[in-house]
Every structure is written in structure tokens, then in C-alpha cells.
Amino acid sequence: MSRSRSFSRSPRQSIQARFGFFDASQQPPMPIHSSSNPTGNLLEVTFPPAELQRSMSSNHASLRGMRRLEARRQMEETNYLSSKARSQNLNPPVDLRLLDYVTPYDDNLMCPVCRCAFIDPVVLVECDHCFCRDCIRQTWATTASAYTPLGPRGDCPSCRTPAKLGARSATSKILVNITDDLVVRCPNSEQGCEATVKRGEVQDHVGIYCGYSKQECYAEDCEQPVRRRDADLGCLHYNVTCFDCRETMQKAELEAHWKAKCPDRKVACPQCQEPILSRVLDKHSREMCPAVTVSCPGAVLGCTSRSKRSQAEVHAQTCTLAILAPVLAAQKQRLDEQEVVQRTMSRKLEVLESGFAAVEEILYPKHSVQAKEDDVRADERRIPLLLEDGDSARRRHTRLESTDVEDMDEQFSGFEFPSPTSSRPMSSRLIASLPPSRPAPPPPGPRPQDLPEPFSTDFDMPFPSAFPPPAAHGPYVSPLHHLLSMHEALRDELSRVSTAVQELDGRQSMHTLNENLRMREEMGYLGAQVTGLSRQVGWLTSTQLQRQQHQHGAGVGSSAGGGGMDGIAGAGAGVEAAVSAVGAAASALRGAAQVRAQARRGHSEEGRTKL
Amino acid sequence: MAGSNKRIAKGQELADITTNPPEGTKVKLADESNIFIWEVLLDGPEESVYAGGHFKLKLVLPTNYPFKPPVLSFETRIYHPNVTNDDKGSMCLGILRSDEWKPPNQIRAVLKMVRDILVTPDIDNAVEGAIAELYKSNRKWYDKQAKEWVAKYAGKK
Numbered sequence: 001m002s003r004s005r006s007f008s009r010s011p012r013q014s015i016q017a018r019f020g021f022f023d024a025s026q027q028p029p030m031p032i033h034s035s036s037n038p039t040g041n042l043l044e045v046t047f048p049p050a051e052l053q054r055s056m057s058s059n060h061a062s063l064r065g066m067r068r069l070e071a072r073r074q075m076e077e078t079n080y081l082s083s084k085a086r087s088q089n090l091n092p093p094v095d096l097r098l099l100d101y102v103t104p105y106d107d108n109l110m111c112p113v114c115r116c117a118f119i120d121p122v123v124l125v126e127c128d129h130c131f132c133r134d135c136i137r138q139t140w141a142t143t144a145s146a147y148t149p150l151g152p153r154g155d156c157p158s159c160r161t162p163a164k165l166g167a168r169s170a171t172s173k174i175l176v177n178i179t180d181d182l183v184v185r186c187p188n189s190e191q192g193c194e195a196t197v198k199r200g201e202v203q204d205h206v207g208i209y210c211g212y213s214k215q216e217c218y219a220e221d222c223e224q225p226v227r228r229r230d231a232d233l234g235c236l237h238y239n240v241t242c243f244d245c246r247e248t249m250q251k252a253e254l255e256a257h258w259k260a261k262c263p264d265r266k267v268a269c270p271q272c273q274e275p276i277l278s279r280v281l282d283k284h285s286r287e288m289c290p291a292v293t294v295s296c297p298g299a300v301l302g303c304t305s306r307s308k309r310s311q312a313e314v315h316a317q318t319c320t321l322a323i324l325a326p327v328l329a330a331q332k333q334r335l336d337e338q339e340v341v342q343r344t345m346s347r348k349l350e351v352l353e354s355g356f357a358a359v360e361e362i363l364y365p366k367h368s369v370q371a372k373e374d375d376v377r378a379d380e381r382r383i384p385l386l387l388e389d390g391d392s393a394r395r396r397h398t399r400l401e402s403t404d405v406e407d408m409d410e411q412f413s414g415f416e417f418p419s420p421t422s423s424r425p426m427s428s429r430l431i432a433s434l435p436p437s438r439p440a441p442p443p444p445g446p447r448p449q450d451l452p453e454p455f456s457t458d459f460d461m462p463f464p465s466a467f468p469p470p471a472a473h474g475p476y477v478s479p480l481h482h483l484l485s486m487h488e489a490l491r492d493e494l495s496r497v498s499t500a501v502q503e504l505d506g507r508q509s510m511h512t513l514n515e516n517l518r519m520r521e522e523m524g525y526l527g528a529q530v531t532g533l534s535r536q537v538g539w540l541t542s543t544q545l546q547r548q549q550h551q552h553g554a555g556v557g558s559s560a561g562g563g564g565m566d567g568i569a570g571a572g573a574g575v576e577a578a579v580s581a582v583g584a585a586a587s588a589l590r591g592a593a594q595v596r597a598q599a600r601r602g603h604s605e606e607g608r609t610k611l
Numbered sequence: 612m613a614g615s616n617k618r619i620a621k622g623q624e625l626a627d628i629t630t631n632p633p634e635g636t637k638v639k640l641a642d643e644s645n646i647f648i649w650e651v652l653l654d655g656p657e658e659s660v661y662a663g664g665h666f667k668l669k670l671v672l673p674t675n676y677p678f679k680p681p682v683l684s685f686e687t688r689i690y691h692p693n694v695t696n697d698d699k700g701s702m703c704l705g706i707l708r709s710d711e712w713k714p715p716n717q718i719r720a721v722l723k724m725v726r727d728i729l730v731t732p733d734i735d736n737a738v739e740g741a742i743a744e745l746y747k748s749n750r751k752w753y754d755k756q757a758k759e760w761v762a763k764y765a766g767k768k
């Protein structure tokens with residue numbers, strides 16, 4: 001490209017010079033670009049400078065001169081490129097596709113690919129369709145087109161005719177002129193530049209004239225960018241603090257900060273045009289801006305009026321629905337609260353009801369087979385339903401966060417729902433576990449005090465007012481049920497009596513056992529006495545014998561010996577008699593004990609039969 | 612920014628199609644920060660078996676749009692010979708094939724084409740051969756099936 005710039009000194013190629021400059025202004029001067037611009041190269045080869053042609057045909061000396069010339073040209077080129085790059089770092093080349101066009105342009109000036117006014121238009125040779133050079137190049141680059149030595153070619157993006165780029169022709173020149181004359185806004189318009197310029201001159205405007213473009217600070221040793229219009233104010237690259245938001249920044253940035261960034265700057269509300277602090281603008285347009293259209297507060301009740309916020313007040317004062325709205329809203333809230341409370345209450349009621357039913361079931365179980373079956377079926381219908389209700393209700397209620405519900409939950413966990421299978425064993429368990437020490441436990445539940453004697457109940461006699469329980473309680477809905485309940489009461493009574501009898505029996509046997517023990521002790525004592533007696537008798541006998549022998553010895557008569565013997569024998573017989581008498585006494589004692597035991601056994605048997 | 616994005620952002624294509632969408636369609640960005648993914652809501656054309664259905668489509672623009680075609684897919688399931696019968700809902704639309712795509716084509720034209728094939732399926736470019744076959748042989752049954760799918764998947768907005 002820069003090469004084409006050097007050629008531009010030759011007057012023959014003024015048109016190309018113009019294009020060359022145009023190219024350079026809109027595309028970054030990267031080396032890859034000049035190589036990717038085969039058409040440009042093609043053109044250069046087509047028109048080599050005359051002096052070059054001359055040197056090519058001359059001898060080696062002129063070749064050396066040419067090399068020197070070439071070296072100088074390259075140095076110039078490098079200098080030019082580096083200075084240009086510096087300025088472009090501060091002000092990047094204007095992207096013509098992002099410009100705002102001040103006046104609408106004809107659709108025929110629009111490239112069908114980028115949908116923008118043509119930028120460096122080219123006309124395809126075969127079909128005369130026109131595109132931006134970049135657009136057609138991109139199109140062909142993405143459709144893997146084979147490289148052809150005759151320059152880029154591919155299908156026309158519009159009509160698919162195989163085509164190639166034409167030379168710059170008069171047609172595209174006209175197009176270039178027209179599109180370059182389109183008036184655009186300066187790309188720095190957001191920074192404050194109000195200039196509108198022709199598109200062909202926008203690069204010059206930004207690069208040379210626009211006061212809002214950046215350039216290097218004039219101050220020594222300060223290479224930081226500054227706006228062109230501020231450049232004469234001296235170095236502005238020192239820190240200052242924004243008065244409004246207290247943010248610290250360079251002086252050079254301050255104006256831009258006030259213009260676009262400071263959160264405490266005033267901006268015009270897009271609706272009401274009032275100046276509003278930018279940080280509250282959102283809130284303003286949401287809640288306060290008088291120009292925003294809002295609907296009447298009574299909209300929930302059906303008012304369809306929509307008006308500006310400033311007039312909404314006036315409307316709200318006259319609109320019945322708007323006046324009613326807060327009242328009704330409060331009422332609705334109260335209703336909702338009531339509903340929640342009511343739901344809790346009904347749950348409680350349900351629990352109590354089911355608990356009551358369970359208690360009833362325990363108190364008045366039904367015994368007739370038919371009734372039992374009916375009952376079981378009814379229970380199966382009722383209790384699982386209740387259980388299910390309870391579960392779902394608990395799930396529902398755990399979501400509510402009221403203490404009532406916590407109470408409820410405690411009730412739930414403390415309460416066992418009776419199931420039809422467990423209700424019957426429960427009642428029998430209750431009876432078995434009655435404390436045996438209490439001879440007549442109170443009936444479990446509200447029972448009649450004046451219950452008629454068992455077995456003597458006249459079923460035809462009018463029932464006492466307290467028995468059976470009033471029909472309103474449920475179970476007693478028919479005479480059959482009256483009888484059944486009576487039967488059940490009797491059964492209860494019977495079981496209580498039998499318990500009492502059992503207890504009595506146990507106490508009796510205990511008593512007998514104690515009595516026996518005492519008798520055995522007495523007998524042992526008597527036995528010991530008898531032994532003592534017999535020992536005494538033995539001792540007495542032996543002393544008697546000794547005394548007789550002594551008397552006998554004192555007599556010294558042989559005849560006396562016989563008489564002595566007789567005396568001894570008589571004494572022995574007396575002793576024997578005494579011993580047997582003692583034995584008889586003992587056996588008499590034993591007999592007495594036996595009689596007594598027999599009498600007691602007979603007594604207990606009598607008691608049992610009596611019971 | 613490549614020239615392609617400029618066409619979406621600056622070339623008024625998005626602004627134009629969102630403010631003034633083709634009949635029966637609504638277009639918006641699926642995500643405000645990504646201009647390459649558009650969400651299209653398409654009402655089944657009244658004159659087609661898809662009448663009453665509300666279809667959600669996803670239009671993904673390649674980064675080098677318009678040099679490469681956008682990719683269009685049905686997010687709402689639809690019983691149609693030109694739309695794959697799976698969760699992808701990929702479309703086979705003549706102008707969306709990369710060898711058929713022309714950079715001058717606009718999204719507006721693409722959406723119009725989608726509506727057109729809902730009215731008249733493009734049997735020659737069918738991706739669901741079975742459905743295409745049914746369309747040709749037993750049109751009544753095809754209509755019934757398509758309507759059932761509309762009721763099942765595209766009923767609510």
C-alpha cells in the first residue's frame with residue numbers, strides 16, 4: 001500500500017493515488033493487508049514506473065544505484081508507518097460501518113452483505129452485482145475458494161454466478177463519490193462533538209480537526225493522551241477529585257466523567273425531562289416520574305383507567321374502585337388470616353373427633369358377629385381415611401409457621417390413632433391389667449351407677465336414665481344395640497367378679513400355707529419336749545435301779561437277791577409303760593394335727609365351692 | 612468486532628426484526644448479553660395443521676454471519692418432515708444449508724421461509740423420511756398426527 005503511495009507521485013496514476021489513500025485511511029496498515037490485497041498488487045505490476053523499467057534494462061552500476069534508492073525508500077516508509085501507528089494508537093481508524101448517518105440513504109447504496117452504505121465498492125465482472133471489497137473478500141474467504149493466479153474469484157453472493165473482481169471502473173468511482181458524500185455524525189459525538197461531516201472526510205476530521213480526539217500531551221516527558229481541545233491548557237495529567245462523587249481521577253478525564261460516568265450527575269429523565277441524579281434515575285422512573293403511565297390503584301377491582309402519574313392522583317380521588325381498593329385489600333387479608341385459623345381449627349376438630357371415636361370404640365366395642373363385621377367395615381372406611389387426612393393435613397400445616405400448628409403437631413405425635421385390628425385386643429388388655437388388689441375397680445368410662453344385678457337383669461324393664469348412654473352418642477341406635485351394650489356390661493361385671501374370686505383364692509391358699517408352717521413348728525416343739533421327757537424318764541429309771549442295788553447289797557441276803565431282781569423287773573416294766581404312754585401321747589398329738597389339717601382343707605374346699 | 616457483528620448490531624437487522632417482526636413471529640435475544648442467540652416465538656400459521664400452536668425456535672448466528680448461515684432449531688417439538696423428530700429439533704431448510712446460503716439473505720426471509728414450510732412442507736428436502744412418506748401417502752393421518760403433537764407440545768405459550 002505504501003508502495004502505491006510512493007507511486008502516487010507519478011501524475012499518471014492520480015486515480016489510484018486516491019484509492020490508495022482511501023484504503024490506507026480505513027484499514028490498519030498491517031503487512032498482511034498489502035499481501036492480501038492481490039488486486040492492488042496486480043495493478044501495481046500492470047503499471048510499473050517508467051524509471052524502474054529503464055533501470056531494469058540497464059547495466060549493473062545502475063542496479064546498485066537502484067538498490068540504494070530502494071533502501072532509502074524503505075527507511076522513509078518505516079518512519080511514516082511508525083508515526084502513523086502512534087497516532088492511530090490514540091485515534092484508531094474510523095470504522096465506517098459503525099457510523100451514524102445523518103440523512104437516510106437510498107437502498108441501492110446499501111451493500112447486501114453488510115447492509116451498510118457501500119464501503120470501497122467493487123463490481124463483479126460477470127453479473128455487475130456490487131459489494132464492499134471487504135464483504136466480497138470475506139465471502140470468498142469463507143467458501144474455501146481455490147487460489148487462482150488470475151486474482152480472487154468465486155460465486156456472486158447474490159446470484160451465484162461464478163465471478164471475479166473487476167478492475168476499478170467508472171461505475172464504482174461514481175458509487176464511491178456518492179457514498180463518500182453521505183453525511184455522518186462524528187464518531188466522538190458521545191463525547192460531545194456535534195460535528196457532522198461527509199463520510200469521505202470523517203477520517204480527516206477525527207485525525208486532524210475533532211476537538212474530542214486524543215493527541216499527545218504537549219508537556220515535556222508526558223506522553224499521555226489528552227483531548228485536542230484541551231491540549232493548549234497545559235498538562236492536565238494530575239489527580240483531582242470529583243466534587244460530587246469523591247472519585248479521584250486525572251484532570252483530563254474529569255469532564256468526561258461528569259458527562260457520562262459520575263453517579264451524582266444530573267441527567268434529563270427521558271419521560272419528564274426533569275434533571276434527575278443518574279443514580280436515582282431508575283427509581284425515579286419506576287416510582288416517581290410524573291410522566292410515566294400508571295394504572296389506577298383500583299385496577300385489581302376492574303378499573304381500566306391508565307393515566308400519567310401526575311393525573312393518577314386526581315383520578316384516584318374520584319374513582320370508587322380506587323377508594324375501595326385498600327379497604328377490600330385489608331378485608332381480603334383478614335379473610336386469608338381467618339381461613340388459615342379456621343383450617344387449623346378444623347384440623348383440631350378432626351383430631352378430637354377421631355380421638356373420641358377411638359375412645360368410644362374402646363368403651364363400647366360391639367360383640368355380635370354381624371355388628372362386629374359392620375363395625376370393622378365401617379372402621380376400615382373411617383379410620384384410614386382419618387389417618388390419611390391427618391397426614392396430608394400435617395404436611396400442609398408444616399408449611400405454616402404458627403404456634404398453633406406446632407401444638408397440633410405435638411398432639412399428633414402424642415396421639416395414637418387406633419386401627420381396627422388393634423382396638424379389640426386393647427380392650428381385653430385393659431381388663432387384664434386391672435390392679436388385682438382393688439376388689440371392685442371402677443368401670444372404665446361413664447357407666448351407670450345403678451347397674452342391675454348380673455343374671456337378674458330384666459331386659460324388658462325401662463332403662464335407667466343414665467344407662468345406656470344417650471342415643472345421641474352414636475352407638476345406641478337400635479334395641480339390638482341396647483341389648484348388646486347390656487350384654488357387654490354384664491360380661492365386664494362377670495370378669496371383674498371372677499378376678500375377685502381368683503384373688504380370694506390366692507389369699508386363702510397363702511393363709512393355709514402359713515397355718516401349716518405354724519403347725520409344723522408346734523409339732524417340732526412337742527417332739528423336743530417328748531425327747532426331754534424320755535431322757536428324764538431314763539435318768540429316773542437308772543437312779544431307781546442304782547438305789548435298789550444299793551439296798552440289796554446292804555441286806556446281804558442271798559434270798560434278797562431274787563426279791564431285788566423282781567423289783568428291778570417291776571421298775572423296768574413301769575418305765576416301759578411310761579415310755580409307751582409318751583408314744584401314745586405323741587401319736588395322739590399327730591392325730592390331732594391331722595384332724596386339724598383335714599378340717600382346714602375341708603374349709604377351703606367349702607369356700608371354693610361357695611365361690 | 613468483525614464486519615459480521617456490525618450487521619447484527621448496527622445494520623438494524625435485530626432492531627428491525629424485533630420492532631417490526633414478520634407476521635406471526637416474535638424475536639428477542641435469548642440472553643441480552645449475547646447477540647448471537649435469538650429466541651423466536653412462532654405461531655402456527657392459520658392455514659396449516661399447526662394452527663393454534665406456539666413454537667419456540669432458537670436461532671444461532673455464527674460469529675462470521677452473514678458469511679455463514681444461521682442455525683435454526685425447534686425447541687418445541689413438532690411433527691414435520693423438515694424438522695428432526697428429537698429434542699434437537701434441527702431444521703433442514705434449503706437456504707440454511709451452507710452451500711445454499713447467500714450472505715445477502717436476511718433473518719426476516721428465513722423466518723418467512725419457516726412459516727412457509729409449516730404450510731407446505733418441503734418434501735424433497737425432508738430429514739424425517741417416514742413423516743415425509745406419510746405426508747405423501749396418507750395425508751389425513753399425517754394431519755391428525757401433527758395436530759395431536761401441537762396439542763401435546765405446543766399448546767401453551
Ligand SMILES: [Zn+2]
Nearest residue numbers: 111114132135
Ligand atoms: Zn458490504
Ligand SMILES: [Zn+2]
Nearest residue numbers: 127129156159
Ligand atoms: Zn451477481
Ligand SMILES: [Zn+2]
Nearest residue numbers: 186193195210
Ligand atoms: Zn468530531
Ligand SMILES: [Zn+2]
Nearest residue numbers: 217222235237
Ligand atoms: Zn500531560
Ligand SMILES: [Zn+2]
Nearest residue numbers: 242244245262
Ligand atoms: Zn463524580
Ligand SMILES: [Zn+2]
Nearest residue numbers: 269271272289
Ligand atoms: Zn421523570
Ligand SMILES: [Zn+2]
Nearest residue numbers: 296303305319
Ligand atoms: Zn380508577
